[in-house]
Amino acid sequence: MTQLVDYADAVRRFDPVLGIEVHVELGTRTKMFCPAEVSFGGAPNTQTTPVSLGLPGALPVVNGTAVEYAIRIGLALNCQIAESCRFARKNYFYPDVPKNFQTSQYDEPIAFDGWLDVELEDGTIHRVEIERAHMEEDAGKNTHVGGAAGRIHGADYSLVDYNRAGIPLVEIVTKPITGVGDRAPEVARAYVQALRDIFRVLDVSEARMERGNVRADVNLSLRATPDAPLGTRTETKNVNSFRSVERAVRYEVSRQAAILDAGDTVIQETRHWHEDTGITTSGRVKSDAEDYRYFPEPDLVPVEPSREWVEEIRAGLPELPQARRRRLQDEWGYADAEMRDVVNAGALDLIEATIAAGSSPAAARKWWMGELARRAKQDEVELAELSITPAQIGELQGLIDSGRINDKIARQVLDGVLAGEGDPEQVVAARGLEIVSDDGALLSAIDEALAAQPDVVEKVRGGNQGPVGAIIGAVMKSTKGQADAKRVRELVLERIGS
């Protein structure tokens, strides 16, 4: 294998062109073509019917909810929705495909010709053109037993679980993404991330990358200059995290640049992504030898969503992530950079909920991007994984705003909540952290302090207010910091003056 070309060098001399196919598993109750239940983690082959097992005689029927979800996705991606579209059969023999053909839309996708504006971390926006979004069914899952590392090669035998077979998928295919230059990896990542966010907001999928709900195939080719014809592409399959999408693109850029530098040609092929080593390796060669013999699925009538229905779905679409971010930034008065940091930290939902619980936008941001971010980092968890809720933060901030605790005590309350001692109110009560605002209690503490430091009293009486801090410090100490320092100061001065 040729030495890789340094990424920065590669993108100086070559223009990368991306193409991304994202599969999303829809969160429907039942499968694409039969009433078998869809849920995660069932015992193997328990979520099946004669249809999803491909038994002789079984026939598919299209899941109407899956069609609605596909239309939702299409509309969110600014696509046209087909007035009539058919499924096709993609014929190939493989044990995880029970019928030995996959029922998939082919040349008649339900949604086509759309676009999505993708925002990079620095706020740059790149428009990705969407070629199509089409419906299909998932395959079963093979487990290879024996041999090396669960691979089919060298395995003693393989087991197939058809629970996943027939789960509805929507595949979203971009047009060639050009003009991204050295930012290709970032664009690829941001695009997949933006799609994931959209799936969640649309409520069409749990969209959990780690469960394989969202899977990306990354096509990449290089060309000498942006006006040269497209180069030969490779398709890196099943890149299943945002970070991997970015890394896989970088790797392929460096690898293909090395091949081109050596005067060789890139082979059009499927490549496998290796999460552990961060490289891609050759899969099967994709060529004319691969003939899926597509033809229209004769067991299904065309899907013909009425225009009224499409408009009804459009009207019911929720606010999409980008529009929501703009609205919230406006409402909260955050600066661009502040908003980006919030989004990148995954704190948007948390802050929104905290504000809803009564906090000011500034205070909410201060909590989540400050103290809580520090603690999440320290514990190596996501913000949302901290054992504290936005409602609790809202309550905590409310205690500060009403003067019942101060900032310093708030951190102790936070400790208590994180330690599972209950809501902030409960922690304050249990730990006895409420600020002492009873003048009587304060006065006895003050008198004690004054008696202990007669020299300070003298100086203050002499007109020098500087040393009064020593008295306040002593009072705060004796009240374990639970006194309102401002009130203490007023009372001390009053006392000394009298």
Added chain:
Amino acid sequence: MTDLTRLSAADLAEKLRHREVTSVEATQAYLDRIAAVDGSVHAYLHVNADEALATARDVDARRAAGEELHPLAGVPIAVKDVVVTQGMPSTAGSKILEGWVPPYDATLVEKIREAGLPILGKTNMDEFAMGSSTEHSAYGNTHNPWDLERIPGGSGGGSAAAVAAFTAPLAIGTDTGGSIRQPGAVTGTVGVKPTYGGVSRYGLIALASSLDQAGPVTRTVLDSALLHELIGGHDPRDSTSIPEPLPPLVEAAKQGALGDLSGVKVGVVSQLQGEGYQAGVQTRFEESLDLLRQAGAEVVEVSCPHFEYALAAYYLILPAEASSNLAKFDGMRFGLRVEPEEGPVTAERVMAATRGAGFGDEVKRRVILGTYALSAGYYDAYYGSAQKVRTLIQRDFDEAFAQVDVLVSPTAPTTAFKLGEKLDDPLAMYLNDVATIPANLAGIPGISVPNGLSDDGLPVGFQVLAPAKADDRLYRVGAALESALEKSWGGPLLDRAPELG
């Protein structure tokens, strides 16, 4: 007491209803008849005696308790082996499904069970319904009850032979290019291919999804109407099922049997007669036209110019769909599994070995043909062109039905040929279906009514075709013809069949 097996299903149902006979008696009579003659006919692949009798006992008990039952309750029935039946073998005539017992029932079987018809067994057929003689069954030939040296037609030779041999009063067939109607014609029985989508395909082991349709095989037109009404209607599990109720079929058959066809316009398809049709077939056809005229029908000639391409288009569309439908038979999940004799045992090699050993020659021929027709670079020339021809044939029908109410032709160009006669000549075999195939390509309904014996003493059939969803017209015209013919013969045609056993 009359021989119960000689009664029509309608007459038997009547006797059951009046409790003149019990379902157990009728079912036992059929089982006895099967035991007596099926050794020489071989219509059945599986006889379901115990369950059939249990169903019969149950129906008798319910009837005795005064329960309201389906009109056909207690009347036994045979089911073509291409239809899946829970707990009963369903091989589709193929070795690759030997021993497979489906875990579910086809929709039409569910309806049959719900209505209380004892299922006598599963009938023989060409493997995966590919053939016109039942000689392509992996389980031996079925013999035509009219002449045991001859074929019973195909692919549904078993169902037709069972009904003709009085080993079943009713049977289920499936018709992809004539597999109900052609066996009906050569065995002197009635066979109906309903409108595509009229009877659920859920649970039919698919041959060609866009052409397959299940339907009745019976001895009378009225019996077909009764069975058609039982098995037909919308099924949400079949997305190509018509979401509308059936037209009144039994009523149409009863009306037709009164013999008055005034106001009915009958079109003779000029492309489906004359050259290539056996002289006796042609003569009986013309005599039947006279009977229709005498009943008051107006008979005119119509042209369907694209029918000459029907056979060619059919033999591209069918193999293409079949090559994909039959891909699931790979030894991975059910049925036969064969490991390669030598070399590594990989999934791909097991699939190849299983398919190599499990499929017969005709199936392999069509799978290879269909795979080729769908291949990149050939798709447009073959599958694509065939679909265009299909559209043109549909248009021919549209234009014809704008002029007439029904179209008619001989059902098959010849009477039953000898077993083995055409086995090595697939093209000659395919020509048997020349008159029946256009209906499948257009999705319209058709019936074959026995209309006499040819010069060789063997039965011939008269085909009536109607527009989609107008199946009732088949029954009206078919019943009118049947009643006129039986009047001229002095009884049913099957009375003239040789005595078996």
